[in-house]
């Protein structure tokens with residue numbers, strides 16, 4: 001069952017064409033990575049799916065499904081405790097105090113931060129803050145999780161660990177994920193599919209199926225081999241555009 005369908009979606013910002021007739025279908029439970037050179041419109045695509053911006057042409061069908069967004073910066077409220085940050089979406093949903101607390105603790109357990117609920121964000125490492133952001137995104141109980149380079153600012157080791165965690169949570173919670181990155185190995189490590197976008201204006205130039213058994217290691221020969229193939233394709237595309 002598809003949860004998201006884009007057909008010939010274009011996006012113009014004034015005279016700038018950011019996306020050019022992008023077609024993409026995401027099935028329920030799929031982990032789809034969007035990959036492309038800088039400025040090709042990856043974030044634009046996410047913001048269209050999130051309903052933060054309007055398409056200029058084509059059709060985008062997400063039905064009545066809810067999305068939640070996660071960015072490179074955790075964007076937590078510094079004056080609130082970790083638990084209170086996770087509780088915020090629950091508060092907006094109208095959940096009562098006890099229910100909020102119960103669900104927030106459950107989510108903190110899922111991201112392995114159960115003992116950190118009373119801390120403030122500044123007391124946590126960057127990786128831990130992203131875990132809180134993930135818990136907060138999960139609190140929205142969305143059908144589709146939209147992630148815009150969520151681990152881009154983390155060191156390689158922390159990123160590795162969070163890949164494992166995200167994969168586990170995706171599987172356990174049966175999430176559908178649309179994940180933007182410009183890190184080819186990360187895309188192959190995580191995705192069921194890797195959608196390669198052209199340089200601006202962004203068009204889908206290839207849809208790679210990633211069939212290697214999970215869990216994958218980012219430094220495994222399988223991931224490295226397929227990442228090299230995709231990198232060559234991306235390089236050719238960037239060279240064609242001269243940027």
Ligand SMILES: Nc1ncnc2c1ncn2[C@@H]1O[C@H](COP(=O)(O)OP(=O)(O)OP(=O)(O)O)[C@@H](O)[C@H]1O
Nearest residue numbers: 013016018037038039040041042043044045182200
């Ligand atoms: N609100 C906006 N107004 C005008 N132009 C915009 C706006 N948002 C994005 N753009 C332009 O659209 C193009 C695509 O931007 P976008 O941020 O989606 O690319 P990206 O692939 O996510 O880039 P990066 O990998 O560098 O984050 C860029 O040329 C950008 O300058």
